[in-house]
Amino acid sequence: MEYTQQSGPREPDTPAAREEVAEALEQLAFLAVRHLTNRDISFTAASTLGRLSREGPSRLTALASDEGVTQPSMTQLIQRLERQGLVTRVDDPHDGRVVLVAITDSGRELLAERRRGRTDRLAELLATLSPEDEQALATAVRAATPAFQRLVENAARARKAPGTTAS
Amino acid sequence: MEYTQQSGPREPDTPAAREEVAEALEQLAFLAVRHLTNRDISFTAASTLGRLSREGPSRLTALASDEGVTQPSMTQLIQRLERQGLVTRVDDPHDGRVVLVAITDSGRELLAERRRGRTDRLAELLATLSPEDEQALATAVRAATPAFQRLVENAARARKAPGTTAS
DNA sequence: CTGCCTATATAGAGGCATGATATAAAACTA
DNA sequence: TAGTTTTATATCATGCCTCTATATAGGCAG
Numbered sequence: 481m482e483y484t485q486q487s488g489p490r491e492p493d494t495p496a497a498r499e500e501v502a503e504a505l506e507q508l509a510f511l512a513v514r515h516l517t518n519r520d521i522s523f524t525a526a527s528t529l530g531r532l533s534r535e536g537p538s539r540l541t542a543l544a545s546d547e548g549v550t551q552p553s554m555t556q557l558i559q560r561l562e563r564q565g566l567v568t569r570v571d572d573p574h575d576g577r578v579v580l581v582a583i584t585d586s587g588r589e590l591l592a593e594r595r596r597g598r599t600d601r602l603a604e605l606l607a608t609l610s611p612e613d614e615q616a617l618a619t620a621v622r623a624a625t626p627a628f629q630r631l632v633e634n635a636a637r638a639r640k641a642p643g644t645t646a647s
Numbered sequence: 648m649e650y651t652q653q654s655g656p657r658e659p660d661t662p663a664a665r666e667e668v669a670e671a672l673e674q675l676a677f678l679a680v681r682h683l684t685n686r687d688i689s690f691t692a693a694s695t696l697g698r699l700s701r702e703g704p705s706r707l708t709a710l711a712s713d714e715g716v717t718q719p720s721m722t723q724l725i726q727r728l729e730r731q732g733l734v735t736r737v738d739d740p741h742d743g744r745v746v747l748v749a750i751t752d753s754g755r756e757l758l759a760e761r762r763r764g765r766t767d768r769l770a771e772l773l774a775t776l777s778p779e780d781e782q783a784l785a786t787a788v789r790a791a792t793p794a795f796q797r798l799v800e801n802a803a804r805a806r807k808a809p810g811t812t813a814s
Numbered sequence: 815c816t817g818c819c820t821a822t823a824t825a826g827a828g829g830c831a832t833g834a835t836a837t838a839a840a841a842c843t844a
Numbered sequence: 845t846a847g848t849t850t851t852a853t854a855t856c857a858t859g860c861c862t863c864t865a866t867a868t869a870g871g872c873a874g
Contacts, residue, residue: 513676560830598673627779634775
């Protein structure tokens, strides 16, 4: 790929440049984990609830595979969530083996609350910045969002079909 | 708020703008947890090791408070880390009650390995992007880094002395 | 010495993950 | 139809990780 010079790329995409970006992203991730983590339910639990909210009732094994945990783990997780009233389990009339898991209203409410809490905390943190810093961060985020969206998509794809890239 | 028009801030720092930034950072956190998480040791374990590596031998209670866990949790964590040879415990000659925890060479090596692994995975992910996308991400990251550094500092300060801002 | 404060340890309980295995229903196969 | 295999879920034992409540032991003040 020769430099097409269209919109002014200033540096090549070298391993060193990638490392710099990786470094920054890691630091960002650290902040996020440190300050956005809610201890009421686990990451897998929240992620599973979110999936059930987006995609509707699902099978246990499908959830387990999607969330990257084993089936026994998901069974236990669903049992806990059911005990807390966040999901319900319904037998599938077409297949006596399967159990369909669905999110409850209470589960949806918890998701909304968590979301509010995270956003509030982050906004509080952003408010501690100078207007210039906040502006810089906002501009950067907007510029990076489309690229980042594609990164997440690629990551999701890589998760499903591993071993395509390296070794 | 009137537009000051000094050096081209295009949008004011409204709650809505903050929410947009918060949204993006949350997504980033999700990616990080999903793809950068190493399952060999826990987040607190890794963070504690990192602290010991940066700051030298420390007391159990200091570690617990810095990491935001209880003292018994830290005691158990240190016991596990000691069993794995990642830290050592030395009695303080000046005070018979205290135990100083120090990272071992093996612990440092583990940290380095984890770091390598994360960076590699991230670089691999970045390599799936188009040159334009990667460039956009790199530019954004570089622009945002100073502001983000200060955000992290503020966050650390807020963690030590809470309740200064809201309620 | 008595009593209090501090640093760490222990006990018990629950969430969260694992691998190995059990059970039941469905789907093949002969 | 009977027997086998596969699929979906559950159960068990184990280990990590965190919590609260409590115990032990050293330091210190009177």
